Amino acid sequence: MIFRKFLAIMLMSLLLAAAFWGVRSNAPAGKAAVSLETASLQSTLSGSGPLLPLPPVPDLPADKVALGKRLFFDKRLSHDDTIACATCHRLDSGGSDRLPVSVGVEGRKGGVNAPTVFNSSLNFVQFWDGRAASLEEQAAGPIHSELEMASDWARILPRLRRERPQLKLFLREETSDHAIEALHHGRADCVLIALPFAVYGGVAASTTEAAAALEQEAQSLARQLDVDHLEFRNISPRHADWPTQDLYVTFRKEILPEVDANMQAIPRKQRAMVRKGINNGLISMVDRKSDRFFKLFADNVHRHGTPALPKRYFDTLLQVFGDDCEILTVTTPEGKPLSSVLSFYFRDEVLPYYAGDDEVARNFAANDFKYWELMRRSCERGLKVFDYGRSKVGTGPYSFKKNWGFEPQALHYEYCLYKRDSIPQNNPNNAKYKLLIETWRRMPISLANFIGPHIVRNLG
Numbered sequence: 001m002i003f004r005k006f007l008a009i010m011l012m013s014l015l016l017a018a019a020f021w022g023v024r025s026n027a028p029a030g031k032a033a034v035s036l037e038t039a040s041l042q043s044t045l046s047g048s049g050p051l052l053p054l055p056p057v058p059d060l061p062a063d064k065v066a067l068g069k070r071l072f073f074d075k076r077l078s079h080d081d082t083i084a085c086a087t088c089h090r091l092d093s094g095g096s097d098r099l100p101v102s103v104g105v106e107g108r109k110g111g112v113n114a115p116t117v118f119n120s121s122l123n124f125v126q127f128w129d130g131r132a133a134s135l136e137e138q139a140a141g142p143i144h145s146e147l148e149m150a151s152d153w154a155r156i157l158p159r160l161r162r163e164r165p166q167l168k169l170f171l172r173e174e175t176s177d178h179a180i181e182a183l184h185h186g187r188a189d190c191v192l193i194a195l196p197f198a199v200y201g202g203v204a205a206s207t208t209e210a211a212a213a214l215e216q217e218a219q220s221l222a223r224q225l226d227v228d229h230l231e232f233r234n235i236s237p238r239h240a241d242w243p244t245q246d247l248y249v250t251f252r253k254e255i256l257p258e259v260d261a262n263m264q265a266i267p268r269k270q271r272a273m274v275r276k277g278i279n280n281g282l283i284s285m286v287d288r289k290s291d292r293f294f295k296l297f298a299d300n301v302h303r304h305g306t307p308a309l310p311k312r313y314f315d316t317l318l319q320v321f322g323d324d325c326e327i328l329t330v331t332t333p334e335g336k337p338l339s340s341v342l343s344f345y346f347r348d349e350v351l352p353y354y355a356g357d358d359e360v361a362r363n364f365a366a367n368d369f370k371y372w373e374l375m376r377r378s379c380e381r382g383l384k385v386f387d388y389g390r391s392k393v394g395t396g397p398y399s400f401k402k403n404w405g406f407e408p409q410a411l412h413y414e415y416c417l418y419k420r421d422s423i424p425q426n427n428p429n430n431a432k433y434k435l436l437i438e439t440w441r442r443m444p445i446s447l448a449n450f451i452g453p454h455i456v457r458n459l460g
């Protein structure tokens with residue numbers, strides 16, 4: 001609904017500004033709009049020559065006008081892509097088609113002729129019989145008229161959306177495991193993933209129709225791009241009948257209102273580790289810059305033989321997410337950085353996402369201290385949910401999160417397969433995967449560094 005209104009407003013802005021193009025296209029070189037205005041009035045009053053537009057309404061937003069102009073010439077507004085507003089309202093011919101009756105899709109003839117659209121923003125009502133009170137109301141008329149464009153918003157919106165930049169977020173060339181696999185096959189493995197840098201998220205929509213429309217759009221985009229598969233990373237299942245990956249879980253737990261209650265909720269052994277960190281005099285601090293975090297993160301992944309994301313990526317996250325993205329770094333009492341985590345805040349949740357440790361962090365229990373500090377600070381901020389993030393079932397990080405008293409919750413990665421028969425299996429126990437890891441380790445460092453930044457690494 002909002003988008004419809006938005007479209008109507010676009011077209012309206014355009015008509016308000018149509019006067020402006022009229023002036024431009026009719027302007028003899030070097031003549032100012034003011035003198036044209038006079039000329040226009042004179043010719044209108046004297047009844048000779050074509051109707052000329054008045055100067056534009058001041059202070060119209062330029063971007064809306066530009067979009068409105070594009071829509072005015074866009075044939076996708078008609079059901080068979082043949083007719084634009086400009087077909088009947090020719091801006092180079094006084095804003096009309098100069099025909100006895102206008103001709104719409106498939107040569108269908110209307111009952112009346114097209115009035116000019118120049119200066120129509122000044123009309124006190126629209127259409128010959130005044131049945132539309134405003135331009136906003138008028139814009140839907142020709143789109144739905146069987147004799148004109150014979151279309152409707154439901155058909156038009158998906159077509160227009162194809163051009164909206166947000167959709168580009170859908171498209172990423174690959175993620176970690178796919179990249180490794182692609183290397184193995186010696187070809188680019190092209191997949192389409194909703195939220196490739198996120199461990200889950202799924203479709204964001206406020207109605208089921210909107211969600212279905214988004215999924216449909218992603219599917220047609222996937223076919224258009226000729227990808228191997230399309231992947232949705234849902235936190236709850238949406239399509240039980242689609243192939244689903246059951247390898248990943250996330251760990252979510254309520255943050256209790258009292259700091260101490262949260263400490264008590266940590267199982268005894270793990271709590272002892274947190275206390276060890278506290279007794280070591282460790283300090284936690286929020287970093288405004290990514291430097292200390294990135295050094296720890298990059299060292300860490302290098303030690304594990306996995307490729308790192310570029311620093312630029314984290315700087316961009318900090319910049320784009322603002323207060324919703326935060327780095328917490330743990331140092332020794334002397335200020336040596338030991339452990340760091342980059343978290344997101346979403347509504348009343350905290351989501352630690354990327355983390356790194358120094359080699360000696362373990363001796364100080366800095367990692368344990370770090371997550372406790374994040375939990376404590378989140379509690380003080382009044383947050384309600386701690387999302388420990390994604391892990392593969394049966395891995396070290398999986399056990400670590402369980403040790404904190406968190407219960408695994410299955411993630412539902414749902415797939416549409418186009419060029420493969422089964423969903424990608426990235427299970428570390430998979431023999432093929434082991435071979436790939438080996439290949440990765442043997443890869444020359446320069447090549448690994450080149451590919452590294454393309455590879456996504458998530459906590460766990």
Ligand code: HEC
Pocket residue numbers: 011015072077083084085086087088089102103104105110112113114115116117120123125126127128129135138139142143147148149
């Ligand atoms: C098939 C030809 C055709 C197309 C396409 C068309 N129009 Fe029209 N337009 C007309 C005709 C005919 C009328 C007069 C209809 C009536 O009064 O019943 C009209 C009336 C109008 C009016 C009212 C002007 C006035 O003085 O009352 C405006 C504004 C307008 N059109 C804008 C648009 C916009 C914006 C589009 C594209 C979304 C569009 N038109 C598409 C033929 C067309």
